[in-house]
Amino acid sequence: MDKRLDPIVKDLQEKFSATLTEFREEAHLFVTAEQVVSALTLLRDTHKFELLSALTASDYYPQTTPRFHVIYQLSSVSKNLTLQVRVPVNAASLKVPTAAHVYKVANWREREVFDMFGIVFEGHPDPRRILMPEDTEGHPLRKDYPLGYEEPQFTFNFDEIRVVKPAPKE
Amino acid sequence: MSQIEEVSVDQFKHLVSERAIRGETMLLNMGPQHPSTHGVLRVLLELDGETIVNCIPDIGYLHTGVEKNMEAKTFQKAEVMTDRLDYMNPLGNNLSYVLAVEKLVDLDVPARAQAIRVILVELQRIASHMVWLGAFGLDLAAMSMFLYCFRERERILDIFELVSGQRMMTTYIRPGGVWRDVPVEFDKAVREFVQMFHKRVDEYERLLTRNPIFIDRLVGIGYLTVETALQYGVTGPNLRASGSDWDLRKARPYMGYEQYDFNIPTRPEGDTYARYIVRIEELRESLKIIEQALNKMPLGPVNSDNRKFVPPPRAEIGVSMEALIHHFKLWTEGFPAPKNSVYSAVESPRGELGMYLEGDGGPKPYRIHLRTPSFDNLAVLPEIVKGHLVADLVAILASIDIVLGDIDR
Numbered sequence: 001m002d003k004r005l006d007p008i009v010k011d012l013q014e015k016f017s018a019t020l021t022e023f024r025e026e027a028h029l030f031v032t033a034e035q036v037v038s039a040l041t042l043l044r045d046t047h048k049f050e051l052l053s054a055l056t057a058s059d060y061y062p063q064t065t066p067r068f069h070v071i072y073q074l075s076s077v078s079k080n081l082t083l084q085v086r087v088p089v090n091a092a093s094l095k096v097p098t099a100a101h102v103y104k105v106a107n108w109r110e111r112e113v114f115d116m117f118g119i120v121f122e123g124h125p126d127p128r129r130i131l132m133p134e135d136t137e138g139h140p141l142r143k144d145y146p147l148g149y150e151e152p153q154f155t156f157n158f159d160e161i162r163v164v165k166p167a168p169k170e
Numbered sequence: 171m172s173q174i175e176e177v178s179v180d181q182f183k184h185l186v187s188e189r190a191i192r193g194e195t196m197l198l199n200m201g202p203q204h205p206s207t208h209g210v211l212r213v214l215l216e217l218d219g220e221t222i223v224n225c226i227p228d229i230g231y232l233h234t235g236v237e238k239n240m241e242a243k244t245f246q247k248a249e250v251m252t253d254r255l256d257y258m259n260p261l262g263n264n265l266s267y268v269l270a271v272e273k274l275v276d277l278d279v280p281a282r283a284q285a286i287r288v289i290l291v292e293l294q295r296i297a298s299h300m301v302w303l304g305a306f307g308l309d310l311a312a313m314s315m316f317l318y319c320f321r322e323r324e325r326i327l328d329i330f331e332l333v334s335g336q337r338m339m340t341t342y343i344r345p346g347g348v349w350r351d352v353p354v355e356f357d358k359a360v361r362e363f364v365q366m367f368h369k370r371v372d373e374y375e376r377l378l379t380r381n382p383i384f385i386d387r388l389v390g391i392g393y394l395t396v397e398t399a400l401q402y403g404v405t406g407p408n409l410r411a412s413g414s415d416w417d418l419r420k421a422r423p424y425m426g427y428e429q430y431d432f433n434i435p436t437r438p439e440g441d442t443y444a445r446y447i448v449r450i451e452e453l454r455e456s457l458k459i460i461e462q463a464l465n466k467m468p469l470g471p472v473n474s475d476n477r478k479f480v481p482p483p484r485a486e487i488g489v490s491m492e493a494l495i496h497h498f499k500l501w502t503e504g505f506p507a508p509k510n511s512v513y514s515a516v517e518s519p520r521g522e523l524g525m526y527l528e529g530d531g532g533p534k535p536y537r538i539h540l541r542t543p544s545f546d547n548l549a550v551l552p553e554i555v556k557g558h559l560v561a562d563l564v565a566i567l568a569s570i571d572i573v574l575g576d577i578d579r
Binding site: 023024026028050051052053054056058059071073075077080082084103104105107108109116125126128129130131132133140141145147 | 181184185229230233235237238239242273274276398400401402403405414416421422510511512513515522524526528536537539541545546549578579
């Protein structure tokens with residue numbers, strides 16, 4: 001981890017009792033969903049992380065507490081630093097307050113996370129799906145969502161597939 | 171599939187002005203088949219006469235679920251999907267993905283492979299900017315630009331074919347190095363291209379840079395400040411045209427970019443014309459990097475000799491039992507990655523191309539997120555087109571250089 005990150009990490013640990021993990025020189029800070037907006041605001045205003053590089057999520061199904069991590073990858077253009085903020089989200093609540101007013105880029109990125117994982121960002125200005133069609137059921141990047149793979153029809157499973165997938169009528 | 175769904179304006183009521191609800195302004199679809207939207211993009215415009223009041227981009231027409239598909243493939247096989255994201259920058263995507271994999275499994279790359287990667291990625295940057303410049307000219311009715319630019323791009327694609335056998339979907343950069351060493355003709359082919367291209371950039375500039383019609387269409391259009399750009403996550407030439415000198419090649423050098431001497435072109439204006447100038451200057455800087463990399467290209471292997479991650483050379487398999495086992499294991503099972511995550515980013519022709527890659531101890535990516543620059547660059551569009559004419563939207567859209575395959579993934 002970059003030495004210049006130490007005071008920033010310390011500040012967040014004191015204010016939000018955030019936990020820190022490190023891997024390959026990258027710092028990952030865990031904060032709770034209630035704290036994330038104030039943590040991001042603090043990082044943006046005080047510590048000059050002007051750029052929200054990426055906002056995504058990861059699904060740890062079948063584990064349910066926490067089932068998801070919402071991941072905020074921050075970059076500081078003026079100080080040339082990066083920091084990752086991770087928010088664990090339980091399968092029971094699935095709610096994170098929106099960061100769209102902290103970083104405007106979060107508007108579209110949160111729509112994407114909602115679309116793909118079904119995590120609801122409370123107070124989002126435009127909570128629609130972004131990539132999938134409006135009438136899609138389910139959230140494709142969840143681990144319990146099937147890939148939609150079509151099994152090839154060989155001799156040994158010929159009849160089985162014909163039963164499941166009948167040929168189109170003439 | 172002939173069902174037509176009626177959409178009421180209520181769905182968009184939080185996005186359009188009051189006047190649209192009352193029917194005073196017009197809602198107009200631009201796209202998805204509009205030629206100047208560069209792919210399949212629909213822009214819903216709220217127009218007051220010819221002035222844009224609101225603009226709502228609608229994306230997702232090219233969504234192919236690349237992230238989900240990659241989760242089902244081993245690290246080596248998933249790379250093939252990255253070629254197809256941003257079809258103007260396949261080698262850059264390969265590099266971004268491969269760097270993430272190498273960071274995750276902690277794999278070193280020999281110096282020669284690094285130099286080859288840099289040359290190819292910079293050539294790719296030129297090729298991508300050529301398509302951009304051609305399409306930009308085309309949108310502004312400078313038809314001939316398109317023909318000139320594609321002529322030069324064809325030369326670059328020939329070089330890619332020379333090294334990888336493929337013109338576009340190369341998958342040439344592999345975890346641990348590159349697929350194979352470049353052929354002997356490579357050096358000559360690249361040098362000839364560089365020599366020719368210096369003159370060609372001057373030619374483009376003579377055609378466009380001081381062209382009064384071109385300047386009239388571009389200067390003062392689509393103004394973007396640094397603060398807005400950073401808020402919207404805009405990176406790459408679009409950000410640099412607003413005055414910031416943020417370039418990952420300089421800020422966080424990868425693949426030995428720190429040993430090359432090049433400048434980061436910036437412009438303070440932040441309008442459409444500045445974005446054009448920055449990209450033209452970037453062409454020259456890329457040529458500089460390519461020349462330096464060619465001149466000091468080290469000799470040696472092009473692949474890491476860590477056999478747990480990189481398949482052994484063909485000749486070794488016939489004589490070494492161990493090599494055979496490694497080869498078999500790598501292509502049937504793949505290599506395991508630690509249960510942790512990394513984020514690595516490169517400077518693509520469009521901005522910060524980042525990969526969030528997570529392993530779970532197995533040979534497949536547990537989760538991969540592609541932070542594609544076009545996505546954020548398009549998100550800023552509603553902000554910068556407000557108050558402009560519809561004809562200006564075409565110029566602005568062309569100037570921010572979006573690739574829909576990159577946005578929708």
